[in-house]
Amino acid sequence: MEIKYYIGLAVALFCIGIIGVLTRRNAIIIFMCIEVMLNAVNLLLVAFSKMHAAAPVGKSMPSVVSDAQIFVFFIMVVAAAEVAVGLAIIVMMYRNVHSVDVNFLNRLKN
Amino acid sequence: MNNVLQIVWLIPFLPLLGFLINGLGRKQLSKTLSGIIGSGVILISFVISLWVFFNVKGGNTHVAHYFNFIDVNAIKIGFDFQIDQLSALFLLIITGVGLLIHVYSTSYMHEEDSKDFAKYFSFLNLFVFSMLLLVMGANYVIMFIGWEGVGLCSYLLIGYWFKNTSFNNAAKKAFIMNRIGDLGFLLAVFWLIKKLGTADYHTAFDIIVNHKAATFTPVDVTGITILLFIGATGKSAQIPLYTWLPDAMAGPTPVSALIHAATMVTAGIYMIARSNVLYSANGAEISRNIIAVIGLATALLAASIALKQNDIKKVLAYSTVSQLGFMFIALGCGNYTAAVFHVMTHAFFKALLFLGSGSVIHAMGGEQDITKMGGLNRYLRITQITFLIGCLAIAGCPPFSGFFSKDAILVGAFENNKVLWVLAVFAAMMTAYYMFRLYFLTFSGKFRGTHDQEHHLHESPTAMTLPLIILAILAVIGGFVGVPHILNGHNEIATFLQPVIPIHENANPLSSSTEYGLMIGTTVAMFIAGLLAYLQHRNYVAKENKGLGKVLANKWYIDELYQSIIVKPIQSIAAFLNNVVEKKGIDGFVNGVGKAVNYGSRQARLLQSGHVGNYVLLMVIGILILFIVQLFLK
Amino acid sequence: MGLTQILFWLLTAMAIGSALMVITRKNPVHSVLYLIVVFFAISGHYILMNAQFLAVVNIIVYAGAIMVLFLFVVMLMNLNANAEPQKNKLLQFAGIISGGGLFLVLVAALVKAKEVNGAMEMQSGNYGLVKNLGNVLNNDYEMPFEISSVLFLSAMIGAVVISKKEKEQ
Numbered sequence: 001m002e003i004k005y006y007i008g009l010a011v012a013l014f015c016i017g018i019i020g021v022l023t024r025r026n027a028i029i030i031f032m033c034i035e036v037m038l039n040a041v042n043l044l045l046v047a048f049s050k051m052h053a054a055a056p057v058g059k060s061m062p063s064v065v066s067d068a069q070i071f072v073f074f075i076m077v078v079a080a081a082e083v084a085v086g087l088a089i090i091v092m093m094y095r096n097v098h099s100v101d102v103n104f105l106n107r108l109k110n
Numbered sequence: 111m112n113n114v115l116q117i118v119w120l121i122p123f124l125p126l127l128g129f130l131i132n133g134l135g136r137k138q139l140s141k142t143l144s145g146i147i148g149s150g151v152i153l154i155s156f157v158i159s160l161w162v163f164f165n166v167k168g169g170n171t172h173v174a175h176y177f178n179f180i181d182v183n184a185i186k187i188g189f190d191f192q193i194d195q196l197s198a199l200f201l202l203i204i205t206g207v208g209l210l211i212h213v214y215s216t217s218y219m220h221e222e223d224s225k226d227f228a229k230y231f232s233f234l235n236l237f238v239f240s241m242l243l244l245v246m247g248a249n250y251v252i253m254f255i256g257w258e259g260v261g262l263c264s265y266l267l268i269g270y271w272f273k274n275t276s277f278n279n280a281a282k283k284a285f286i287m288n289r290i291g292d293l294g295f296l297l298a299v300f301w302l303i304k305k306l307g308t309a310d311y312h313t314a315f316d317i318i319v320n321h322k323a324a325t326f327t328p329v330d331v332t333g334i335t336i337l338l339f340i341g342a343t344g345k346s347a348q349i350p351l352y353t354w355l356p357d358a359m360a361g362p363t364p365v366s367a368l369i370h371a372a373t374m375v376t377a378g379i380y381m382i383a384r385s386n387v388l389y390s391a392n393g394a395e396i397s398r399n400i401i402a403v404i405g406l407a408t409a410l411l412a413a414s415i416a417l418k419q420n421d422i423k424k425v426l427a428y429s430t431v432s433q434l435g436f437m438f439i440a441l442g443c444g445n446y447t448a449a450v451f452h453v454m455t456h457a458f459f460k461a462l463l464f465l466g467s468g469s470v471i472h473a474m475g476g477e478q479d480i481t482k483m484g485g486l487n488r489y490l491r492i493t494q495i496t497f498l499i500g501c502l503a504i505a506g507c508p509p510f511s512g513f514f515s516k517d518a519i520l521v522g523a524f525e526n527n528k529v530l531w532v533l534a535v536f537a538a539m540m541t542a543y544y545m546f547r548l549y550f551l552t553f554s555g556k557f558r559g560t561h562d563q564e565h566h567l568h569e570s571p572t573a574m575t576l577p578l579i580i581l582a583i584l585a586v587i588g589g590f591v592g593v594p595h596i597l598n599g600h601n602e603i604a605t606f607l608q609p610v611i612p613i614h615e616n617a618n619p620l621s622s623s624t625e626y627g628l629m630i631g632t633t634v635a636m637f638i639a640g641l642l643a644y645l646q647h648r649n650y651v652a653k654e655n656k657g658l659g660k661v662l663a664n665k666w667y668i669d670e671l672y673q674s675i676i677v678k679p680i681q682s683i684a685a686f687l688n689n690v691v692e693k694k695g696i697d698g699f700v701n702g703v704g705k706a707v708n709y710g711s712r713q714a715r716l717l718q719s720g721h722v723g724n725y726v727l728l729m730v731i732g733i734l735i736l737f738i739v740q741l742f743l744k
Numbered sequence: 745m746g747l748t749q750i751l752f753w754l755l756t757a758m759a760i761g762s763a764l765m766v767i768t769r770k771n772p773v774h775s776v777l778y779l780i781v782v783f784f785a786i787s788g789h790y791i792l793m794n795a796q797f798l799a800v801v802n803i804i805v806y807a808g809a810i811m812v813l814f815l816f817v818v819m820l821m822n823l824n825a826n827a828e829p830q831k832n833k834l835l836q837f838a839g840i841i842s843g844g845g846l847f848l849v850l851v852a853a854l855v856k857a858k859e860v861n862g863a864m865e866m867q868s869g870n871y872g873l874v875k876n877l878g879n880v881l882n883n884d885y886e887m888p889f890e891i892s893s894v895l896f897l898s899a900m901i902g903a904v905v906i907s908k909k910e911k912e913q
Contacts, residue, residue, distance in 0.1 A: 003864055007854060009756050009789075013763055015847035020767030022727050022839025028772060028818060030723075032779050035810065036763055039786050042798075046872075050793050050864045053871060065871040066880040072798055073881070076805050077892045081899035083810045087817050088903035094821055095909075102723050727835065730842045734849060741853040 006047035013040035027090050027100045031083070038079050042072045114165050115174045118193055121158050121201065122242040124151040128235035136228030144224070145216035148231030152212050152238060156205035159198070166198040171609065173248050173312065180251070187309055190248035196610040199450070199603075200245040200380055203457050207372045208238050210577035214465055215364040217573035218472060230270060234368070237263035241373050245380055250299045250309040253381065257295065257345065260374045261288040267369065268361040280357035287354040291344015295381075298337035305330050315387040328393025335388055335397035339404075342378030347431050348408045348438060353669050355431055359423040363468030366423060371430050371460035376453045379437050386446045386611050402442025402526065406533055409435030411666065413540035417547070418663040421478050422467045425548050429504065430460060432541060436519055439534055445522030446611045447604045451592045452519060454603075455511035458588045459503035462581035466497040469570040469578065470552060474563055480548065485557040489567040492575045494553050496582040501549045503585040505542035505636050511589030517629055518592060524628055535632055539639040546643035554648060594625075748866055751792055759785035772823045776814050783807040793864070795872035 013036060020033030049068030094100055128151035132144050139147070171194040180187040212234065219230055240259025247253040262285070269281030299309055305326050306314050317323050318331075342348070347355040358370050369375070382389060382401070389398060409432045416428035433456050440449035471478055473490055487494045503512040516538060524531040557564055569575065592603040604613055661667070762785060765778040783806045790799035870876055881889060 003860070004854065005752070005756075006864070008851065009759065011847060011850045011854070012760055015843050015850070016760070016763040016767060018730055018846060019840055019843035020763075022723065022730060022843060023767060023836050025723070026772060026823070028814065028821075028823075029767075029775050032775060032814060033767060035779065035806070036766060036782060039783065039802075039806070042802075043786055043789055046790060046793055046795050046798060047864065049871070050795075050866070050869065053869050054863055063880075063884075065869070066877060069795055069798055069872055069877055070880055070885050073801060073877075074888060074892065076801060077895065080805055080810060081895050083813060084899045084903045085906070087813055088906040091817060091820070092906055100821060100823070103721060723835070727839055727842060730839075730846060734842055734846050737846070737849045737853065741849070741856065 003047060003051045006044065010040045010044035010047070013037075013043070025102050027093070027102050028087075030102065031086055031090070035079065035083070038075060042075055045069075045072050045075075114162055114170070114172055114193065117158055118162060118172070118174055118191060118246075119176070121155045121162070121205070122239050122246060124155050125235040125239040125242065127151060129232045129239060131232075132228045132235065133232035136225050136232065139224070139228050141216075141220065141222075141224045141227045144228035144231050145212075148235055149209065149212035149216065151235060152205055152209045155238070155242070156202075156209050159201040159205045162193060163198045163202050166193060166195055167606065171195070184307065185303060187249055187251045189252060190310075191246045191252075192248035192311060193246070194610050195607050196380075196384060196450070197245045199454070199607070201242065203454055204238065204241050204245065204373050207457050207461050207581075208368060210580055211364045211368045211372075211461065211465070214367075214468070214574050214577045215362075217571050218364055218468055219362060226270075230267075230362070233263055233266045233270070234365070237267065237369060237374075241377070244377055248311060250302065250311075253384075254292075254295065254299065257341075257377060257381075258292065260369070260377060261285060261292070261345070264288070264358070264369050264374055267365040268358045270361055270365065274360075277360040280354070280360040284354040284358050287351045288344045291341045291351055294337045294340025294344070296341075298334045298341065301330065301334050301337065305334075311384065318387055318391050328391075331388060331391045331393035332396055335385075335394045336400065338381065338385060338388070339397060339401055342382055342438075343404070344378075345381075346375045346378030346434050346438070348378075348404050348434065349411065352408060352412070352431050353665075353672060356424050356427040356665070359421070359427050363423065363464060363471060366427070367461045367464035367468070370427065371464050372457035375430060375434055376437075376457070379434070379441065379449050379453050382441050383446045383450050383611060389441070389446075390444065390612075398442045398444060400442070401438050402523075402530060405435045405438025405440075405442055406530060406537070407435070408432070409439065409537040410533060410540075413537050413544065414662055415665050416544040417540060418659055419544075420481050420663075422470065422480050422483075422548065422552065423464070423478055425480075425544060426460070426463055426467060429463075429541065429545065432537065433460070433504070436516065436534070436537070439530065440519040440522055443522040443526040443530075445519065447607055447613070448515065448518035448522050450607060450611070451603050452515040455503070455515040455585070455588050458581055459500045459510075459512060459585040462496060462500040462578060462585055463504070465574070465578055465581065466493050466500060469493040469574055470497075472570055472574070473567050474559065475566045477559060477563060480551045482559045482563075483552045483557070484555040484559075485553070486567065487553040490553075490569050492569060492578060496575075496578040497553070498549060499582040499585055501545045504545055505640060506538060506632065507636060507640075508633060509586075509589065511585050511587070513633070514589035514592045514594070517632065518594065520632055521594075521625060521628060524624075531628075535635055538632065539635050542636040542639035543643045546640045547647045550644055550647040748792065751788070755785050755788040755792065759789070772818045773815070776811060776818060779814075780807050780811050783811070790872075793866060793872065794869055797872060797874045797877045800874075 017033045017037035017040060020036065021030050024030050024033070045068050049065045052068075053065045090100060128148055131147055132139065136144070172192075174191040174193065176189045176191075178186065179189040212231070215230065215234065219227055222230065237260060240256045240263055242256070243259060244253050244256025247256060265281045265285040268284055269278045271277050302314060303309050306317055306323055308314050308317075318326065344351045355370055355375070359366055361369075388394065412428045412431035412435060416425050416432065419425045419428060433452070437449045437452050437456070440446070440452065470483070470486065470490065470493060473486070473493075474483065477483070499510070503510040506513045506516040508514075520531060520534055520538070523534045591606075592601055594601055604611075759782055762778045762781040766775050766782065769775045769778065783802060787799045787802045787807075790796075790802060
């Protein structure tokens with residue numbers, strides 16, 4: 001497989017995630033689209049690690065490959081923590097406003 | 111001879127000094143002191159002028175060069191004074207009559223605040239300075255400096271009581287109409303410089319007389335002379351630029367006497383007399399005819415208006431316009447000497463009449479309407495007698511000065527064109543009529559004013575009556591310098607001015623009998639007019655003006671005509687420019703910039719909606735743009 | 745076309761299709777479910793690339809824990825399709841346009857990019873095996889590993905603190 005297919009796939013997923021963030025009003029859905037974006041990045045990282053495994057860079061520095069995959073691991077770690085805290089916040093918001101509509105979060109106005 | 115050159119600069123410098131001292135120190139100087147300074151400098155200038163005059167009479171003319179005023183490539187214009195017969199004569203008139211008026215003013219204006227009193231004298235001195243510059247200049251540029259200066263001082267002095275809006279309007283009117291004439295003057299000077307390369311009298315006239323410039327055609331002469339005359343119409347109040355003079359009576363009476371009777375208005379005459387070489391050159395016949403016709407028309411028009419005016423100063427103002435018309439008739443006939451002669455005698459009797467009217471106004475406590483006067487001869491003896499002398503002089507009664515000068519003009523007119531002569535005599539008859547009407551209404555009959563005014567009537571103080579007496583004496587004897595040959599005189603003035611104004615011997619001079627006949631005929635006509643005035647106005651009955659009388663009393667509605675033809679369109683154009691171009695266009699643009707910024711910022715503020723979603727959108731768009739720029743445009 | 749390729753395109757279609765479903769469904773529960781499908785597809789890609797450890801971790805952590813959490817919250821709020829308000833049409837449109845624009849720009853940049861030998865080692869290579877990754881994780885990345893546990897601790901505490909009910913004064 002050529003790397004460009006994976007790049008295309010990752011870019012597509014990423015942009016779909018962005019469209020989702022911009023389009024939806026439900027806070028939870030927005031959160032989920034962020035997860036989509038993160039996953040797209042993860043996919044790309046792994047793909048590149050595989051590419052470098054075959055390419056000259058990877059031959060001289062074999063740790064590159066595992067570094068990328070460890071990096072993906074830590075991204076997942078952070079994502080998990082972020083989801084925990086984020087959902088807590090959303091629950092708080094729901095308790096106060098009784099809605100998860102993002103448009104109600106306009107305290108930054110003025 | 112060199113002494114003259116050494117001190118001749120003092121003549122204009124002293125009034126300038128007086129202007130500065132009185133002007134800058136007006137808050138500190140007392141009334142007496144400012145009056146002494148103001149009049150004193152003129153006195154010294156007069157003495158020096160006398161000395162210069164006798165020097166010139168002895169046959170010396172001088173040109174004093176001070177510094178290079180304009181020194182550009184091809185044009186060299188020096189700050190020069192030319193002291194010859196013509197300027198010496200005018201120097202005497204200006205400083206002499208000016209001195210008398212200054213002395214008169216110290217008494218007439220004594221009710222003013224000391225600050226305003228000093229201001230008055232400073233302006234008056236500035237005026238004398240400008241007028242002296244005008245007559246002493248050796249080239250047209252220096253004359254123009256003085257020309258503008260007197261226009262300015264006229265404005266300053268007419269609007270002296272500046273708290274009154276109508277006075278200010280009169281001052282503005284005078285200045286603006288003067289300015290219109292100045293345009294003609296300037297164009298003429300530019301034309302002259304372009305064609306001859308110099309504005310110097312001596313050099314330019316030399317070139318013209320000796321035909322040294324091949325490119326100077328008769329067309330040039332016509333153009334320059336007509337343009338110079340336009341300048342003269344503005345300054346000397348001829349048709350169509352005369353309406354400012356009657357309105358200028360809003361200024362104090364001594365101002366009217368000095369500026370609008372004796373000196374400033376004669377600047378046009380001086381200028382044309384000085385340029386007589388131009389006006390006698392080939393191609394100037396048209397201009398001379400134009401001058402004569404306009405002079406005649408002005409004389410007739412102004413005289414007709416004066417017949418029905420009831421303000422003492424307005425009658426005198428229209429009389430001035432009319433007399434100036436006479437002078438222009440003389441100039442138009444090529445009779446420059448007669449015009450200058452009449453300037454001199456007119457200065458005497460018109461100043462006398464104005465100062466006399468000032469005395470009357472002073473006695474009447476400010477009243478200027480002659481229908482409310484009458485019978486003043488009992489109270490104002492000296493004023494009455496001097497006023498009568500003035501009236502006789504202006505009417506042309508022999509042997510007063512006016513007779514000789516007016517006769518000289520009429521003879522010249524007769525030689526030129528018989529119709530001109532007839533109409534000029536008619537105008538002279540009207541002069542006699544309205545002057546005696548004025549005299550009788552003011553001084554004869556019963557007093558028609560209020561009781562309070564009657565109690566207030568008293569003869570004026572010496573400072574006012576002394577100039578009146580001196581001017582009356584001059585009005586009587588002033589004509590004797592121009593007694594024509596047929597009356598066994600020597601016409602000294604013509605001989606005196608000959609180096610400047612060459613005497614043209616007429617091809618077929620009038621026979622003595624014709625001249626006698628003319629003289630007697632005109633004198634008789636004056637007497638008839640005077641008698642008529644006496645009979646009609648001995649006992650005044652107030653009558654409403656009807657028909658022609660109404661038109662005359664309303665000055666032939668010329669002011670209204672100017673208002674509708676010239677003033678209103680200009681004002682509407684100005685209003686248009688103000689409302690449309692200025693307010694909507696320029697202001698709109700400037701304000702629009704502000705409004706656009708305002709609008710833009712308001713729109714930009716919407717960016718801060720507080721919605722995080724919007725922020726993310728903008729972030730994405732930003733990244734998009736960054737990518738595009740980075741990847742494709744670099 | 746080899747099996748690898750067929751599988752690749754299949755998984756790609758599944759991933760992109762489900763992602764589109766995620767962002768367009770009105771019912772939040774549907775969105776969550778489709779997201780789980782996406783995660784499965786991604787894990788499929790990982791296996792295809794012989795990154796076994798990550799594939800499994802993906803399923804366990806993402807599809808297993810995180811998505812379950814999402815589902816809990818969605819159920820808790822009793823959200824259904826009717827309650828979902830629509831964003832301003834204009835802004836939706838703007839969002840789609842900018843996202844699509846970004847996609848196009850990136851693809852175009854790709855096309856312009858320098859040709860690289862992009863052949864990938866697909867099913868071979870033992871870098872992604874659990875044993876090898878575990879080795880690297882514990883030898884070279886011991887420190888971040890421990891710190892990530894601290895991170896989790898703080899996240900937990902934070903979540904609890906945030907969600908505590910205010911004491912009624």
